[in-house]
Amino acid sequence: MVSSAVRPPGRDATHTGIHGGVLGRFGALMAGHVRIVFGVWLLVSVVLGAAAPSVFTALAGAGWQADGSESVQVRELAQQHFGGNSSAAVQVVVHSEDRPVESPPVQAVLGEITAVFAGDDRFGAVVPPQPGRSISPDGHTGILIAGANASTDEMVRAVDEHKDALTALSDDGVQVYPTGASALWSDFNEANHSAMIKAEMFSWPVTLAIMVLAFGSLVAAGLPLLLTMVGLVASAGGLVLLNEVTPISVWAMNFAMMFALALGIDYALFLVARFRDALRGATDARAAVAETMDTAGKAVLLSGLTVLVSLSAVLIVPAPAVRTMAVGIMFAVVFVLAATMTLLPAALGALGGRVDAGSLPYAKRQQHRSPRFAAWGRILHAHPWPFAVGAAAVLVALAVPVLGLKVAMPSIGVVPSDAPVRQGYELVQARMGDGAPGMLQIVAPAADAEQVARVAQSVAGVAMVTPPQTAGDGSDSVLMQAVPEVDPSDPRMGDILSGLRGALPDVALVGGAPAENLDLQQALNDYFPVVVGVILVLGFALLLVALRAPLIAALGTLVSLLSTAATFGVAKLIFQDGHGAGLLGFTPQGFLDGWGPVFFFAMIFAIAMDYTVFLLATAKEQYERSGDPATAQIDGLANSGRVIFAAAAVMVAVFFTFALAERLPPKEMGIILGVAVLLDAVLVRLVLLPALLRLTGHAAWWSPAWLRRALPAISFAHR
CATH class of the missing domain: 3.30.70.1320 (Multidrug efflux transporter AcrB pore domain like)
Structure with missing residues (x-):
């Protein structure tokens, strides 16, 4: 291993064997200007960090509505x-x-x-x-x-x-x-924020322990956490400033904390592992950084772009809270990605061989090309069909329950039983009827008040209609309250709302808190197929551009879709049907929270594509060097398997710590995302996709001449 202080004799420091593509030269530039890079990030952290402490009090608490409804x-x-x-x-x-x-x-x-x-x-x-x-x-x-x-x-x-x-x-x-x-x-935001903070604090030491085991070095393990902290502080401050322009949901930061921690560690793990290997043959640390950025750096950049593209599809949903949750995660990903592409190369260049300081004994024997994953790759190469069919069968079996998935907006049961809002809610129900906490509001012209009240009272499921309230500003309209016979979260509420809107004359409008929830749910349901279609098309397009191979780009997209469907199937079994509810400490609502399908699909697919990019970019690098699909499959897995396994372990640990939260929403988020990573990393990236590479052979990397001319020439090999 060569220290960063060692340079070939007779050569200027700016020409120490640095070559390769744009990212390689960019990485070397960052490593050669450590003080400037550190100074810029220190300034960014101080400026945005000044606003960061107010993030949870400054951000918006509502926005759960369907605009224009x-x-x-x-x-x-x-x-x-x-x-x-x-x-x-x-x-x-x-x-x-x-x-x-x-x-x-x-x-x-x-x-x-x-x-x-x-x-x-x-x-x-x-x-x-x-x-x-x-x-x-x-x-x-x-x-x-x-x-x-x-x-x-x-x-x-x-x-x-x-x-x-x-x-x-x-x-x-x-x-x-x-x-x-x-x-x-x-009360909902306060309770869930507190639960998420506790889970987040618990996840940090667990994450550090896994990182030390994965890297075998305290310094190497600390780098990803440092970068993630910088990214989180910057994104928190950025969201506070953005909130001055347009309201941003407080849930944006809750999701950003979870996602940025997982992805930041993921990206840093991939780069640091590659850097440690590059040091063994590089002339100095800057050359090792250049090689790292020229190979693994491209995969990280592509992965970050894939995550951003997946989340951007959520922005088409006309619901402010849902949109700004996506914006929050995108903000965090942008800052974490920027830190990974600039601050991390500078830190690696400054550390050089000291990146292994504080190493555990086994770490010095580690190789980037894992003999164990190489052996696993050879097993898959020898017996691709049993493993491919077996993995696909498990995923399909887990995906089948998704056909019975039900969604609805959260009920009062997600609020702590001792919260004043729930105590008041239950008291009103006990004294005034089940539907009293969720009255529907009807606005109509004063001239039609009598007819509207009579028709509304005749609708099935309406217990009573209050006398008309005249407008306080003298306008010619009245407001009435229709009290339903059922709890606001009862599935029959949708029929009551539809009955009212269908029976009342067009001049009457029906709203109220239950109607807002139902209108939002309908908008989410309507936009879900659109969001899925946009994500799939954009995900395939990014893989096609990066890999220049339509077959493997299509297969990579399809297996990511399969693992996402399997995750939703597991979510249905746990949170709708209640399997394991006693062990996990929650009472099932009988449905998945209404915003889950749209938002979780984008997040899960982004995570799935993250690992797809890591595996296929490494395999493409091996194919470019050897021209042999067997080498690409075996060495691709040998060089990325350990990193994918370690990154998945970190992500699962981060996400599953949220399963310990008392409140249902953070528990739901943590378990669903944790299951997604577990299924995707174990069954898809380490079994199904390598087996598909073996079965498709040269065809996996083939592309027609016209497509090669149309696409940019992107290489994952360091030249």
Whole structure:
């Protein structure tokens, strides 16, 4: 191994055998200007890091809506004409076992609640409990409504700021619980953020331990974590600044933390492993960096682009929260990728042979070309059909349950049982009926109020319709509340909403919090096939451009789709059917969260393509050198197998730590993504795809002459 301080005699430091492609020369440039690269990243980290600590308080808490839907129109009309009595209004439940709502002690508490809202212009009209509308039949439970005079995101922030003051008004005789959609998102975000932070903190030491075992060196193991931290800090600060331009969901950072940690380590692992091997034959550290970037660097760049392309397809869904979650991950991937392509080469150039400092005894005996994975490659080469059929059969069997997958927006059950919003929700149900917490709102012209009320009352599943509320600004419209007979998360709610919209005249619009959830779910369902199609086409196009081989690009895309389908099949068995729910510590909702298919498909496919790129780029490099498909298959696996296995172990550890979270959404995210990595790395990248390379032989790497002329000449071999 040659230290970075050693150079061939008689040659200038800028010409120490550096050759190869653009990325190789770029990597050498980074390694040759360590102070400048470190200085730029230090500046970026300081500037963006100053904003990073406020990321979870600054980002938006709502945005779960289908833009342009009928329910959003109703919310906007209610906010404009009816004092903010919309789905975003804050509903404060006041209950006393021994005193009616009209009693002086309860009225005094209602006055104190009104005082909490006073002076905050985000709240509109405050409407005390009304008989026949918002007081229970027994008279002991009432709902005060504080209208929404701001965006849904601002209303969630308003609840964040005032909910402690509201719940503090409870005493021995009167209970106070802020509820409603804004309060629900406030408690939901807070509970899940806390759970994700705990899981994230637990994942770091586990990840470090796996990295040390994989690299056998404390310094080499620490580099990926350092790069990931830099990328996370930069992306957090960037999201805060972007939030000043357009609201970004707080879930964007939650997902970004998980995904950036996994991908950052993935990329660094691939480059550092290749660098350690390149050092053995390079003239100095810069030459080793050049060789690393010229080979593994191309695979990392292509992988990053594939992830970004997959996530960009989610941006077509007209739901702000879903779009900004994709933006958050893309931000993190961009910063982690930038750090991997610039800061890591500089660090490797500076360290040289010291990258193995603090090595464990076995590390010095490690070779980049793993004898064990070479032996496994020869087994697959000798017996491709049994392994290909076996792996495909397992994946298809796991994918079959996806045909029965059900999706819906999360129910109140995902909120902690001691959260005020859930306590108020359940109290309203107990005193006013199952559907009372999820009233549907109807906005209609005043002249049609009587007819609309009569028709709405006749719709199956509607328990009652409240008297019309006239517009506070004098406009010629009224607002009515239709109380359903079922819980807002009951599957029958969709039929009730459809029945109302179908029966009412066109001049009447139906909305409310349950309608917003159902409209969002419908939009997600409608856009899901489009998102899948865009991701598949773009994923295939990227592989085709990089590999210049249509058959293997198509096979790589198809096996990624198969592993994604298998993951969703497992998700259905766990989260819908409840298999293993007792062991994992959750109560199944009977469905997968509605945003899951669109978002998880993009993430899982991105991860699957990540490993596809690593394996096929390495195999293509071997094929370019030898022209032999057997060498490409065996040596491709021998040179990438250990890295894929180690990267998968890190990803699985990162994702599965979220299975320990108490809340269902982070548990759902962690388990689904962990299963995706496990299936993809073990069954697809280390079995099925190498077997397909063996079965297709030269055809895997063939392309027609016209296609070779049309595509850019990309080589994965260092020349």
